[in-house]
Amino acid sequence: MGFAPTVRIELPGDLDVNLTSYVRHLRAANMSPKTVLTYSEAVQQLGSFLADRGMPTEVAEIRREHIEAFIENLLGRYRPATAHNRYRGLQSFFRWLEEEGEVRETPMIRMKPPRVPETPPDILRLTDLRKLLATCEPGRTLEDRRDAAILRFFMDTGARLAEVAGLRFDPRDPDATDVDLERGLANLVGKGRRPRPVSIGVKTVRALDRYIRLRSKHPSAGTPWLWLGRKGQFTASGIGQMVRDRGRQAGLGDAIHPHLFRHSWAHASRSRGMQETDLMRIAGWKSRSMVERYAASTGTERALEAQRKVGVGDEI
Numbered sequence: 610m611g612f613a614p615t616v617r618i619e620l621p622g623d624l625d626v627n628l629t630s631y632v633r634h635l636r637a638a639n640m641s642p643k644t645v646l647t648y649s650e651a652v653q654q655l656g657s658f659l660a661d662r663g664m665p666t667e668v669a670e671i672r673r674e675h676i677e678a679f680i681e682n683l684l685g686r687y688r689p690a691t692a693h694n695r696y697r698g699l700q701s702f703f704r705w706l707e708e709e710g711e712v713r714e715t716p717m718i719r720m721k722p723p724r725v726p727e728t729p730p731d732i733l734r735l736t737d738l739r740k741l742l743a744t745c746e747p748g749r750t751l752e753d754r755r756d757a758a759i760l761r762f763f764m765d766t767g768a769r770l771a772e773v774a775g776l777r778f779d780p781r782d783p784d785a786t787d788v789d790l791e792r793g794l795a796n797l798v799g800k801g802r803r804p805r806p807v808s809i810g811v812k813t814v815r816a817l818d819r820y821i822r823l824r825s826k827h828p829s830a831g832t833p834w835l836w837l838g839r840k841g842q843f844t845a846s847g848i849g850q851m852v853r854d855r856g857r858q859a860g861l862g863d864a865i866h867p868h869l870f871r872h873s874w875a876h877a878s879r880s881r882g883m884q885e886t887d888l889m890r891i892a893g894w895k896s897r898s899m900v901e902r903y904a905a906s907t908g909t910e911r912a913l914e915a916q917r918k919v920g921v922g923d924e925i
Contacts, residue, residue, distance in 0.1 A: 622666025624656045631705055639802050643771060651698025655679050668706055673716045680723055689725045696722045731864075732873040738764055740859035746816070751823045755836060755843065756851055758816040762795070763852075763867060765813045767874030767892055770867040772797040774845035778821070778835035785833060790814050790821075799893035807891055 628649060635645045658679045659666050665675065676699060683692040700722075703715035733741075738760075745756040762773055775798055779785040787796045793814055798804050809817070824830055829841045836843035843851075849867055856865025871892070878888055885897060 622656070622660075623668055624652065624666055627668055627706060627711060628652050628656075628702075630709075631702055634705060641771070641800055641802060644800070647694065648698040648701055651695040652702050654683075654695060655699060658682060668703075669712050671716055673720060676716060676720065684723060689723055692723045693725050696720075731869060732876050733865075733869050734873075737859070737861055738873070740861065741855050741865075744855045744858040751820070751827065751837075754816070754820040754823055756855060758813070758820040759836065759848060759851070760855070760870075761813040761816045762809065763870035764874065765810050766795065766797075766807045767871045767878070768797055768807065769799065769871065769893075770845050770849060772799055772893075773867070774836065774843070774848055776835040777833050778824075779833060780821075780825075788817060788835065790818055797893070803893065805890070805893055 631652070632645060632649055635648060640648075655676070656666060658664075659671070659675060662678075664678075665671050680692055680696055683695055700715075700717050700720075703712065703717050706712045707715045741760055742757060745753040745760070748754065748757075759773065762768065776787045776795070777785055778788065783789075788809070789795070793809050793811070795807050795809050796804055797807055824835075824837055827837045829837050832841055834842040836848070838844075838847050852865055852867050853863065857863060859865075875888065875892065878891075889895070889897065
């Protein structure tokens with residue numbers, strides 16, 4: 610995946626030893642490093658909250674009201690989506706404790722997750738995407754060619770940040786290379802470490818080819834990662850910062866981030882007639898609800914266009 614975040618565990622009561630074992634359980638279940646980090650952070654935040662307020666920190670003594678107080682505190686400080694995310698992490702943790710016999714019954718058994726308002730995600734329009742490419746595509750430096758290739762890859766595939774950052778490259782070993790320029794294909798490793806192929810268009814292939822030619826001269830060209838920075842692998846955090854910097858250069862403000870490309874790609878794919886099952890397979894989604902969420906930003910826009918094509922009134 611290109612990154613392996615560590616989990617630093619220092620918690621009161623017996624939360625620390627249980628969280629250490631829980632993290633091992635998640636890793637043994639082949640959960641992604643990001644999922645492991647997200648779920649463990651939920652437990653760590655709960656532990657800090659309970660200790661600060663003099664509430665129980667022994668897992669067998671934690672009750673529903675303690676967790677509800679924690680979720681309520683989150684809702685007062687962060688977006689509902691953040692509270693919902695922490696709820697899911699705690700739900701998984703206490704379910705594991707119940708399975709392991711550490712608690713007789715999870716205190717969350719009759720709890721419901723906090724409601725997340727339907728707020729369609731933003732998307733980038735074609736004019737925005739062209740402005741982003743204009744900040745680097747004409748350039749001839751390694752950084753310019755690399756950034757143009759990364760941006761086009763995001764735009765073309767709707768891939769997640771971690772999937773793009775984890776792309777491998779070894780010109781001597783096809784099995785250790787995730788991009789096939791001749792066939793216009795790339796192999797991604799998504800959530801749950803599930804691999805899937807995606808197609809890349811001729812412009813993305815050209816951008817990758819231009820970058821790879823300069824990559825061969827990089828001091829770290831022998832490393833197994835496709836994207837290289839000044840000190841070696843160009844990590845997910847580096848890619849995220851690059852996207853923000855290019856967004857500012859393009860005059861699009863400070864809110865540009867890699868996941869916007871996924872939203873935009875989903876909308877564009879649906880607008881061009883891609884079927885839901887195909888969209889789910891390419892995007893690596895298991896649930897149709899993800900299709901609805903990612904394509905919701907311009908759902909009315911697509912519906913109006915479909916209505917115009919039908920043109921019922923014009924036939925009367």
